Amino acid sequence: MGTNQVNAPAGAGDEAEVRLRWWERRTEWPMVGLSVLFLGLYAWMVLDTGLTPVSRQRIDAVMWALWAAFAVDYLVRLGLARRRLRFVVHNAFDLLVLLLPLLRQLRVLRLVVVLLTLNRRVQARVRGQVVLYVSGAVVLLGLSAALAVLEVERTAPDAKITGFGDALWWTMTTVTTVGYGDYYPVTGQGKLIAAGLMIAGIALLGVVTGSIASWFVDRFGGLEQSVSASADATRRLDAESDQLRAEIVVLREEITALRTELSSREGS
Known part of the structure; x- marks a missing residue:
């Protein structure tokens, strides 16, 4: 593969990137x-406790089919990438969350695949609109985390999170790093x-803090430049x-000198 890359025409890589x-x-x-x-089906399966086992199996089968579509999308992008090793390294987390749900105990991680897909596809659309992006990310992350934790917790012995309201409250206190400790x-x-969720909450708070700091720098930086320009003027x-x-x-x-000269001439 390395030989083919070396001998490939210069435009081959550009053509591959265009196809990607x-x-x-x-x-x-x-x-x-x-x-x-996928999120809708997952929410239905978690929240509707009256579903029959057959209905749950059917919903789960559709969800696995959707997960397979995400895997196909990753493989196609890998095939179209010019530098496949670099693509795998830069998208290692995508590959990890595609493989881990194969373990039954970690099937809840299929939600991570959905979150990554939404983030990658939507981020370019709202680039520069930080408030919109962060708000959407918080809502999506909070809803997904609440559904995921409710699914794995409500049937556990000594469970503290047994309802969707409890799960939402726990999610809010966790993602904001408050952590009251009443639900865990x-x-x-x-x-x-x-x-x-804690790591994601810290990251989101960092984005918000950085955006606010950048806004203040822009505002006061412009004011300082305006003051400096005014001082120069x-x-x-x-x-x-x-x-x-x-x-x-x-x-x-000069006028005084001319007057003196005129006076002296008139006197003479």
């Missing part, structure tokens, strides 16, 4: 739609979800005024 971008553009909204459908996970999977005006005063003094001296 074309695929990502063509699959952008379909993948977003599949992600939303007791299972291993629940603690894994909690750890991921004032100095230029002062310099011009001093020059005008000096010219007026010279003119007065």
Whole structure:
């Protein structure tokens, strides 16, 4: 593969990148739609406790089919990438969350696949709109975490989180790093979800803090530049005024000299 890359024409890599971008553009909204459908099915399966085992199996089968579509999308992007090893390294987390749900105990991580897909597809659309992006990310992350922790916690012995309201409250206190401690996970999977939510909460708070700091820097930086420009203009005006005063003094001296000369001529 290394030999082919060395001997490949210079335009081959550009053509591969064009094909990759074309695929990502063509699959952008379909993948977003599949992600939303996956979340809807997952929420239905978690919240509707009256579902029959057969219905649950059917919903789970559809969800696995959707997860397979995410895997196909990853494989196609890998195939279209010019530097596949670099693609795997830069998208190692995508590959990890695609493989881990194969373990029955970690199937809840299928939600991470959905979150990554939505983030990758939507981020470019709202780039620069930090408030919109962060708000959407908080809502999506909170809803997904609440559903995930409720699924793994409510049937556990000594469970503290047994209802969706409890799960939402726990999610809010965790993602904001408040952590009252009135609700907390007791299972291993629940603690894994909690750890991921804590890390995501810190990251989101960092984004918000950085955005606010950047706003203040821009605002006060512009004000400082305005004040500096005003000071420069004032100095230029002062310099011009001093020059005008000096010219007026010279003119007065010349006028006085002319008057003296005229007087002396009239007297003679």
